[in-house]
Amino acid sequence: MPELSFILDDLTAATEFVRSLNRKIVRQRFSASGTWNPDRVVLAVSSGQIVAMADCVISDDGRAANGSLLAHPNSGAYAVTALLHLKQLVSVECWQSTLRVPTPATISISRRYFDETFDQAAWEISNELMRLHGPQHHLQPVPIVASASLLRTYAIPPLHRLDAASRSQLLAAAANPAVAAIRTPAGHVLDSRGLMAVAFELSNLPMQARQHVSRLMLLGTAAAHGHTCDMRLFQKLVRPDAMATFAEGVRLAHASDNQVGGIFTFEPRQRDLVASFLEKVATKSLPSALT
Template sequence: MTNRFLVDDFAAADAFVKVLPPMIKRERFSIDILTNKAKTWSPEHVVLAEVEGKIVAMADAFYSDEKEAANGSLVALRGHGAYALQALLKLKREFPSQHWQSCLREPTAATVGISFRFFDATYDQATWEISQVLMERLGPDPRLQPTPIIANQSLLKHFDLPPVSRMDMQLKKEIVATALAPSADNHLHVNGSVLDASSLMALSFDIANIPYKVRQNVTRLMIVGMGALAPQIGDPAAVKRIVKPRFLSKYRSGLESYLNSQLTFDGCP
């Protein structure tokens, strides 16, 4: 039996999800940030990869009203990750969108690498969910958009920047120093464009090699606005559980350590 893809076969998708190992389910499917319970999974489109009569991987997506943005996700049985990527490419061809987003609950080097290459933006799962709750209750607002936890390939291309590993050292120091500046001074001109605060933070995460847990918590804090919008989420206990202000100081300390290490490396006092 040859390999094939099943498009929008939701019965088969539900059956596949039910038989996934518990660990994979925990890694892939999120919980509601307000109730701390499993969320109902109901994607708009889904593509399944079938190998020798057995479904081994899946890609699915939720879309904005005009399909300008899509939030996509992957899941695969162990050893079948390549089929999940093939399913994602099939999904993109069948149901295109201008901007593909990925949300990670527990980022790893592998999942971050996939998201960097195949998606336009990568967010912390909880940060994205907070953003959705706030926009449902307050209406669309660019200030309620989540901050990415990595600088995706698309972001680098938009600002005509090379990968961080090949970026000019002086530019990297300028980005990190600007990210540390007071919010009023938080802008930087690069290649004829102004780096917005969100892109600046995402770049600073990568340049200073900030731990993913710190990135996740800082972006949650940014979207809630240091507690100013917390009441709009509706559950103070939920906010306290997922938004931890102490990580902001860890982020800033990480940026300062990076700058200090570069001063030492440059031979300056």
């Protein structure tokens, strides 16, 4: 790779670079709203030409950055280099990415270089719900890939190295998360969002189905907590059969891996607490439903 130089935070140059790209690439990158207001931008320059860009939007609390990449054809490596330079400039706890039209290349980059990767539509729905109801954990979307960072955080071995019994444990928990949680050998309890992301991978669920499941879970959880959701948005963005597709994928994967043992342990949930939660959901008496 030729030596690169970088241009920092030049929105005029960045806009010109975006306009120079194929329209299909731009549509895959940007949201339908067309708004783009990055906090930081790094442009990668090779042989006097801008060949790639990495940009990010920093969360209000300064803890996370949502980053994106763009590059000329066959210049993806330059975009990754720009991202690595951007990470040196922006100190946050979590790097996030969003994908409108996932491709093998963008999925691979997201899995390796980002902590969390979301469906673009689910991310926009989440932001709107939080704007209306305030930041709440249950209004965060489910990641559509299990990142290398996620596995490191919970001390889970690479998924392709897991034995069938351990895969079976994860899939069993994903199939019935209200009954038990998963505790890793390092003692970490895998949260529901992480468990779903892992289950997506183990069931080899197609990316489009993952996107629809993520949207469905977010809107369903928001409604269960008493938040009003626009049904027209639901009908436009969500395939009703998404959860059935996911459940069938988990069932088939679990059946093929169903063996005794495994490196994980089940952490039984307190049934009284679960019952209490479900009752509050049914009566819309959760704290978030009262505000």
